[in-house]
Structures are given as structure tokens and as C-alpha cells.
Amino acid sequence: MDPFYTNELIPALNRGLVMSTMLIIPSAFFGLLGGILVGTFRVFGPKPIQRLFNAYTAIFRGVPLMVQLFILYYGLPNIGIYFEAYTAAVIGFILCSSAYNSEYIRGALLAIKSGQLQAASALGMSKTQALVWIIIPQAFRRALPGCGNEMIYLIKYSSLAYIVSCIELTGEARAIAAQSFRFTEAFTVVACYYLLLVSIATYLLKKVEKRLAIPGFGTK
Amino acid sequence: MILEKLIVISDALPYILQGAGITLIIVAGAMVLGLCLGVPFALGQVYGPPLIRGAIGLYVWFFRGVPILILMFLFYFGIFDLLGLNLSPLTTTALVLGMTSAAYQSQLFRGAIQSLPQGQLKAAKALGMSRWQTVSSIVLPQALRMSIPAWSNEYSIILKDSALAYVVGALDMFTRTHFVASRTYEHLTLFMLVGALYFFITVIGVYFLARLEKKLRIPGYTA
Amino acid sequence: MTVPILFARDICVTIGSNEILKNVSLSLPKGSLKVLIGPSGAGKSTFLQTLNHLIPHDSGCLELNGKEINLNNKRELYAYRQQVGMIFQDFNLFDHLNALDNVAIALRKVKGVERQTAHNRAMQELKRVGLEDKATLYPAELSGGQKQRVAIARALAMDPTVLLLDEPTSALDPELIGEVLAVIRDLTRDGLTMVMATHQMDFARALAHEIVFMQDGEIIEQGSPEELLQEGTSSRTRDFCARLVTAIDDKR
Ligand SMILES: Nc1ncnc2c1ncn2[C@@H]1O[C@H](COP(=O)(O)OP(=O)(O)OP(=O)(O)O)[C@@H](O)[C@H]1O
Numbered sequence: 033m034d035p036f037y038t039n040e041l042i043p044a045l046n047r048g049l050v051m052s053t054m055l056i057i058p059s060a061f062f063g064l065l066g067g068i069l070v071g072t073f074r075v076f077g078p079k080p081i082q083r084l085f086n087a088y089t090a091i092f093r094g095v096p097l098m099v100q101l102f103i104l105y106y107g108l109p110n111i112g113i114y115f116e117a118y119t120a121a122v123i124g125f126i127l128c129s130s131a132y133n134s135e136y137i138r139g140a141l142l143a144i145k146s147g148q149l150q151a152a153s154a155l156g157m158s159k160t161q162a163l164v165w166i167i168i169p170q171a172f173r174r175a176l177p178g179c180g181n182e183m184i185y186l187i188k189y190s191s192l193a194y195i196v197s198c199i200e201l202t203g204e205a206r207a208i209a210a211q212s213f214r215f216t217e218a219f220t221v222v223a224c225y226y227l228l229l230v231s232i233a234t235y236l237l238k239k240v241e242k243r244l245a246i247p248g249f250g251t252k
Numbered sequence: 253m254i255l256e257k258l259i260v261i262s263d264a265l266p267y268i269l270q271g272a273g274i275t276l277i278i279v280a281g282a283m284v285l286g287l288c289l290g291v292p293f294a295l296g297q298v299y300g301p302p303l304i305r306g307a308i309g310l311y312v313w314f315f316r317g318v319p320i321l322i323l324m325f326l327f328y329f330g331i332f333d334l335l336g337l338n339l340s341p342l343t344t345t346a347l348v349l350g351m352t353s354a355a356y357q358s359q360l361f362r363g364a365i366q367s368l369p370q371g372q373l374k375a376a377k378a379l380g381m382s383r384w385q386t387v388s389s390i391v392l393p394q395a396l397r398m399s400i401p402a403w404s405n406e407y408s409i410i411l412k413d414s415a416l417a418y419v420v421g422a423l424d425m426f427t428r429t430h431f432v433a434s435r436t437y438e439h440l441t442l443f444m445l446v447g448a449l450y451f452f453i454t455v456i457g458v459y460f461l462a463r464l465e466k467k468l469r470i471p472g473y474t475a
Numbered sequence: 476m477t478v479p480i481l482f483a484r485d486i487c488v489t490i491g492s493n494e495i496l497k498n499v500s501l502s503l504p505k506g507s508l509k510v511l512i513g514p515s516g517a518g519k520s521t522f523l524q525t526l527n528h529l530i531p532h533d534s535g536c537l538e539l540n541g542k543e544i545n546l547n548n549k550r551e552l553y554a555y556r557q558q559v560g561m562i563f564q565d566f567n568l569f570d571h572l573n574a575l576d577n578v579a580i581a582l583r584k585v586k587g588v589e590r591q592t593a594h595n596r597a598m599q600e601l602k603r604v605g606l607e608d609k610a611t612l613y614p615a616e617l618s619g620g621q622k623q624r625v626a627i628a629r630a631l632a633m634d635p636t637v638l639l640l641d642e643p644t645s646a647l648d649p650e651l652i653g654e655v656l657a658v659i660r661d662l663t664r665d666g667l668t669m670v671m672a673t674h675q676m677d678f679a680r681a682l683a684h685e686i687v688f689m690q691d692g693e694i695i696e697q698g699s700p701e702e703l704l705q706e707g708t709s710s711r712t713r714d715f716c717a718r719l720v721t722a723i724d725d726k727r
């Protein structure tokens with residue numbers, strides 16, 4: 033095989049893959065957590081907090097992630113706040129993904145019929161018990177497809193870490209391509225890496241969804 | 253201090269706003285290309301022979317699975333170059349975003365087409381309509397109308413993705429902001445400004461698409 | 476005997492390993508109304524849909540005015556379908572078109588009639604079913620009975636030589652059944668040739684020229700209402716109807 037692949041491209045991309053994974057996993061995890069928190073407060077929280085989080089969601093969903101990353105990495109130093117490239121990228125991903133996830137969580141919470149809460153109270157459940165045993169299991173199932181999709185977007189948008197100079201898959205590919213002038217090959221191979229990541233994530237999410245599926249639930 | 257920032261903004265604003273025009277050209281081009289490819293792709297995937305269905309499925313899988321940033325690099329430095337096409341950064345961005353959007357839009361239309369009640373297709377057949385007549389006067393008018401809400405979502409996604417024109421150096425809003433910022437070192441102010449501009453343009457666009465939807469609304473359509 | 480308008484010969488339909496229609500033949504003289512009855516799953520809907528080739532048959536043939544239709548020829552098939560109208564149980568109106576356009580669309584797109592002419596014709600048909608004042612309403616704004624009448628107007632606008640009706644009133648609330656049956660009664664008076672599947676036995680008894688009783692994909696009996704339903708005759712049809720009446724009484 034062409035040594036360009038075996039000696040240069042593949043080792044570099046494997047390095048990048050490790051970095052990309054280190055970006056994606058914490059961002060996905062905390063993004064989901066943040067989304068649940070923000071989403072729940074947007075439905076059940078006190079009015080001022082609801083308003084605050086609604087504004088947060090609107091802004092982070094309405095502004096390009098690129099702009100958010102630039103503000104974090106190049107903008108904040110203007111007021112004396114410095115982040116490593118990696119930290120800036122992860123913070124950016126978490127903030128953005130929390131905003132998107134909160135939208136799905138909120139939708140799921142709002143879709144649960146008030147009858148369910150009444151039925152739970154009628155059985156003598158406390159508000160917390162109803163939340164834990166009735167509302168959250170239902171909301172989670174409803175929000176799962178949306179949040180799963182968001183995770184797949186996150187895998188793809190993790191490539192933007194490159195533009196704040198955090199060198200992951202995209203950065204490694206770009207560097208090799210520029211050295212060797214073999215642009216098409218380098219970017220095709222890195223595209224395959226992403227395709228693989230996205231396909232694996234899609235497959236796993238389908239499995240989880242199937243495992244959690246309840247007949248007649250969510251089809252309305 | 254605040255006055256200083258205001259001066260920076262007022263100096264930069266006209267230059268950045270000119271970029272808004274370029275951003276909008278990219279978005280419009282990408283959405284139209286996405287529509288023009290998305291509709292036939294959806295039809296091909298629903299009604300086409302297995303070979304066509306497979307090919308479109310592969311296209312969708314590729315463009316939905318690869319980051320736009322990689323696609324920009326791949327097409328700008330790689331494929332378009334190999335094909336001997338000397339495309340401007342602006343054209344490249346619009347094409348890449350358009351091809352990606354086609355993948356998403358095709359799935360949108362496909363869902364809408366498949367959600368049409370089978371009975372209506374039977375009724376069309378029973379009236380003697382050919383397949384093409386059924387598609388053009390019964391299926392598409394309904395599928396396109398059902399897709400408008402999702403279309404406004406697509407608009408807001410493409411608008412945000414258009415900032416990636418920066419990596420090939422089209423003179424869009426984002427790239428211009430970056431230029432000014434590297435001269436003035438006022439990154440925070442300027443990127444918050446351009447963030448507000450993106451936000452504003454999203455809101456306006458979504459508003460107009462909602463108006464369009466209202467205008468085309470038909471009693472009984474909830475989707 | 477004159478040539479029947481529509482003649483279906485030895486129609487067989489098999490789906491999977493399931494024989495749904497077994498050698499069903501039906502001959503429709505001009506101006507006749509034949510009523511198809513039988514238990515659920517007998518194959519009535521399937522048979523009606525094979526009659527205008529919405530469901531393809533495995534063997535058998537269809538003849539219109541004594542001429543066999545070549546169903547492999549698309550042009551001939553579309554032309555045939557224009558002559559054989561169909562009314563569905565659940566109406567199947569086009570949701571994106573108002574009543575008038577629902578009636579006009581096939582005129583314009585299939586027959587190539589010019590817009591204004593098509594609208595005039597559509598209005599005329601809506602008048603015939605008593606809905607001229609509902610022309611601009613969309614399907615979602617019409618009651619079930621009104622929807623079915625629009626569907627009838629839509630079929631009539633194509634000037635069909637034969638009309639197939641598949642339980643046109645069974646999706647309707649009881650108080651709306653009358654208005655649709657009244658329209659169909661008018662059509663028999665006008666001499667339109669029709670086949671109709673229904674459970675409305677009173678209607679069948681009063682207006683059918685012939686009752687066709689189907690079960691398990693076969694025609695078991697056919698004959699005039701008098702022959703099959705007269706007191707004192709013993710026919711499968713009569714048994715079935717007796718049970719149908721008891722079932723309906725039970726429900727009440
Ligand atoms: N697409 C299909 N695949 C397999 N079997 C089918 C299909 N469509 C109909 N059948 C079967 O064909 C038989 C006849 O169905 P059909 O709908 O024609 O009955 P019907 O007489 O119209 O009944 P009903 O009075 O309930 O409308 C039934 O046993 C049904 O299960």
C-alpha cells in the first residue's frame with residue numbers, strides 16, 4: 033500500500049480521532065445534562081428563570097457556533113479571560129448543545145398530558161415521586177430522537193474545533209493535505225472517519241430507542 | 253471606553269453589512285439548489301427503481317454524515333480542482349451548502365410524500381390520472397406545503413453554516429468581521445456584533461417564512 | 476340480449492398465499508344498479524377495486540362495451556378509468572383543494588379541459604349533489620356526508636359510463652346517511668350504471684335491480700331483490716340479511 037496512507041495519513045488521523053473523541057464525549061454528556069436542566073427549568077422553573085433560559089436558548093440557537101467559538105477563544109481575552117483551545121471548544125460545544133437539547137426536553141415535558149400528573153397525585157404520589165416515576169420516563173422517551181440527533185450534529189460540528197486551533201481529525205487532515213498537496217485523498221479519508229463515527233452513533237441510538245420503545249407511545 | 257467601542261462598531265458596520273449581502277446570496281443559492289435537487293431525490297427515493305433509490309440513499313448518507321467543514325475543504329481544494337473547475341469561494345460555499353441541504357431536504361419531502369394518505373392516490377388513479385399527473389397535481393402541492401415549517405428550520409441552519417465560507421475566504425459577514433477584528437484587536441465587540449446580526453437575520457427570515465405558511469395555509473392542515 | 480356495458484370475466488386475485496377472489500364474474504347491463512353484499516372480508520372491496528384495476532387481477536379480463544381492455548397499455552388503462560368512476564368508503568378527497576377544485580382537477584389535468592370550463596362543469600355537478608354553496612370550502616371544513624357528496628360530484632364530472640361505490644355510507648354518522656343515499660337514488664333514476672357494496676338493505680331492496688351475495692371471495696347467489704329476499708324463500712342472502720338486521724338491532 034501507498035506509504036502516504038500507512039505512514040502519514042492514517043497515523044495522523046488516528047491521533048486526531050483520539051482528540052475528536054475527547055471533544056465529543058464530554059460535550060455530549062454535559063450538553064445532555066445541561067439540556068435537561070435548562071429544559072426542565074424552562075417548563076417548571078420560576079418565571080424569571082424561565083425567561084432567562086428562554087433567552088439563553090434563543091441566542092445560542094440563533095447565532096452560528098463559529099461565532100460562539102470565536103468569542104470564547106479570541107474575544108474573551110479582550111476582557112482578560114483566557115482559555116486553552118481545547119477548553120474553549122468544549123465549553124462552546126456544551127453551551128450550544130445544551131441550548132438545542134433543552135428545546136427537545138421542553139417539548140417532551142410539554143407534550144405530557146396533564147392527566148398523567150393528576151392520575152399520579154390521585155394515587156397519592158408526591159410531586160417528586162410523580163416527576164421521577166411518571167414524568168421523566170415519559171419525557172425521556174419523547175426527547176430521545178431529538179437529543180440523539182443533536183449528538184450526531186455534535187460529532188460533525190466537533191470539526192469546528194479546528195478553527196480555534198484545537199487539532200483534531202479535521203486539523204490533522206488539513207495539515208497532512210497541505211504538506212503533501214494530496215487534498216482529495218486526505219479529505220476523503222477523513223470524511224470516512226466521520227461517516228464511521230456518525231454511522232456508529234446512529235446505530236447505537238436506534239438500538240437504545242428500540243430497547244426503550246413502548247407500543248403506541250409517541251406515535252400519538 | 254464605551255464611546256471607543258461605538259466608534260469601532262460604526263467604522264466596521266458598513267463593511268460587515270456589505271458581507272450580509274454575500275451571506276444572503278450564499279443562503280439563497282444553497283436553499284434553491286437544495287430544493288431543486290431535494291424534490292427529484294425525494295421522488296426518486298419513493299417512486300424510483302432500486303438502483304436509483306440506492307444511489308440517492310448513498311448520497312444522503314454521505315452528505316448527512318460528513319461535517320460541512322470537511323466538505324468545504326474536499327470540494328474547494330480537492331474535487332472541484334481535480335475537475336478543473338475554478339470556482340470562487342462564494343460559489344463553492346453555496347454549492348457545498350446546497351448539496352448538503354439537498355440531502356436533508358430530500359428526506360423532509362420524502363417524509364411528507366409518504367405521509368400522504370394512500371386513499372388520495374387511489375382516488376387520483378380512479379379518476380384516470382397518470383402517475384406523473386398524480387405526483388404533480390396531488391402529491392407535490394401537499395408535500396411542499398407540509399414542508400414549509402421544516403423549511404424555515406433549514407433556512408436558519410444554512411444561514412449559520414454559511415459562516416463556514418470563512419475557511420475558503422468568501423467575503424461574507426463572518427470573514428469580514430474576522431478581517432476587521434485582526435486589524436483592531438476588538439474581537440469581543442465585533443463578534444458579539446456579528447452574532448447579533450446573524451440572530452437578527454434569522455428572526456426576519458423565520459418571520460417571512462411563517463407569513464408564507466399562513467398565506468398558503470389550508471383548513472385542516474396541522475403539520 | 477344486448478351487450479353489457481361492463482363485463483368482468485373470471486377474475487382471480489391472490490395476495491401471498493391468500494385467494495381473495497376466486498373466478499368472480501359480473502355482467503352489468505346499461506342502466507342497472509347491482510348491489511354487492513356479504514360478510515366482512517368477503518372480497519367486496521377487492522372486487523370493486525379490480526373492476527377499475529386499482530388492484531391488478533391474476534387472471535380474468537375486463538370488457539367495456541364488449542371490447543376487452545388491454546390493461547398493459549397505460550393510455551388505454553387511463554382512458555378506461557375515466558369511464559369507470561369510483562366512490563370510496565372514506566371519501567379520499569384531495570386535502571389541499573377546495574370542493575370546487577376537487578371536482579375540477581381531473582377535468583383539467585386528465586381531460587385537458589380549460590380552467591373556466593372545468594369550473595363551470597364542477598359547479599354544475601356540485602349543484603347536482605346539493606352543494607353549490609360549499610364550493611369554496613376545504614375538505615376539513617365539510618361534514619362526512621358533504622365530503623361523500625363532493626366525491627360523487629368529482630366522479631360524475633368525468634362523465635363515467637359506470638360508477639363503482641364501495642360502502643359509500645358506512646363511514647357516516649346515521650343522520651348523514653340519508654343525504655348521500657338520496658343522491659345515489661337520483662343517479663339510478665337518471666339511468667347511471669352502478670355497482671355498489673353496501674349494508675343498507677332497505678336501500679338495496681328498494682332500488683337494486685339485482686343483489687349479488689359474496690362470501691369468501693366467491694359469488695354465492697345473485698338475483699332480483701324479490702327472488703332473494705321475499706318472505707318464504709330460503710336463500711343464503713336472506714339468512715345473511717336476517718343476521719345483519721339482528722346485529723343492528725343488538726347494537727341499538
Ligand atoms: N393488501 C392485502 N393483503 C393481504 N390480504 C388482503 C389485502 N387486502 C385485503 N385482503 C384480504 O382480502 C379479503 C377481502 O377483503 P375485502 O376488503 O375485499 O373485504 P370486504 O368484503 O370489502 O370486507 P368489508 O365488508 O369489511 O369491507 C380479506 O380476507 C382481507 O383480509
Ligand SMILES: [Mg+2]
Pocket residue numbers: 519520521641642
Ligand atoms: Mg370493504
